[in-house]
Amino acid sequence: MRGVSVIQPACMPRKPWDLAFTAEPEEVAALRRIMRLHLGLWGLHDSIDTAQLCVSEMVSNVIAHVGPGTPTTLAVSINGTYLRIEVHDPDTRALPALLDAGVEAEGGRGMALVDAIADRWGVQLSADRKVTWCELATCLPSVRGQGEGARLMRVEAMLGLYGEVKLPRVTSFSPLSVAVAEEAVIDVITDLLHWLRAYGRDADEALDKAQMRFEADGCG
Structure with missing residues (x-):
């Protein structure tokens, strides 16, 4: 089978990875597919849907408040037993905020949704960029398990x-x-x-x- 049959996706090392992209609406679907692929390889199937939703909302927040075409980076890693998702962008002024958007509102719900489904989230600022991050609990065993x-x-x-x-x-x-x-x-x-x-x-x-x-x- 040309080597394909011997691959065991569940055994892929859970090494941190990042992906640079341009923040555009059409990129969101591609990022969701990439998240599904990587989390499947990591054996974190239970986290896929929530992680995809967080990526969608965090990237959409960059598009809406920093602007389409912004050079952005998605970084994913394991922090203890948590899945950590980061979105890096170069604008240190447009900070994500929780908005009290109504149920029927088409916008303004992004970070409120992340706040509702992630175990924790925040924003880190440096001289040339900001990092919006969230962490999701996984079924990974504790280091002291x-x-x-x-x-x-x-x-x-x-x-x-x-x-x-x-x-x-x-x-x-x-x-x-x-x-x-x-x-x-x-x-x-x-x-x-x-x-x-x-x-x-x-x-x-x-x-x-x-x-x-x-x-x-x-x-x-």
């Missing part, structure tokens, strides 16, 4: 044997603390490979199996 939390606790207990090493929490860390913990993790892996070799096992084969298991665990 049952499965992943057990693994992390085992690792932390093991690293305790390698000195006063404390793993940084996902919500609070510095590059230095991550680097220190990384070195300890490498020491642990190295010692485990030496242990396997000392008992006649193939260290390279074990490392390959661990890598495959690690990649499979990340596909949920």
Whole structure:
């Protein structure tokens, strides 16, 4: 099947991505299709409809209040267990606002709708652009959830044997603390490979199996 049949969309890494486009009404439908494709590949099927609606309203807000033809960027990432959607545009004056639009109104409902369906949203300003963002809760397991939390606790207990090493929490860390913990993790892996070799096992084969298991665990 020319390689297509071996692709497993649900296992695509959930890496942040962004897409530059020109804010025009005809672009909205294309952005919705792109969101559906990427979220499907990420296995976030339950979030697709809400995410598409947020993208539609946030981009339409740029078109309506900044103007058609505005150079805009859509950025999508995972923030903990939340799906984060950002729309970047160069106008720092036209800020999104909640309007008390009536049910029959054709305009003015965009950010009110985002406010109603997103778990949180906001606006970030910098010197040359603004970022309108929203976050949607997903069914992704918590970093401290049952499965992943057990693994992390085992690792932390093991690293305790390698000195006063404390793993940084996902919500609070510095590059230095991550680097220190990384070195300890490498020491642990190295010692485990030496242990396997000392008992006649193939260290390279074990490392390959661990890598495959690690990649499979990340596909949920």
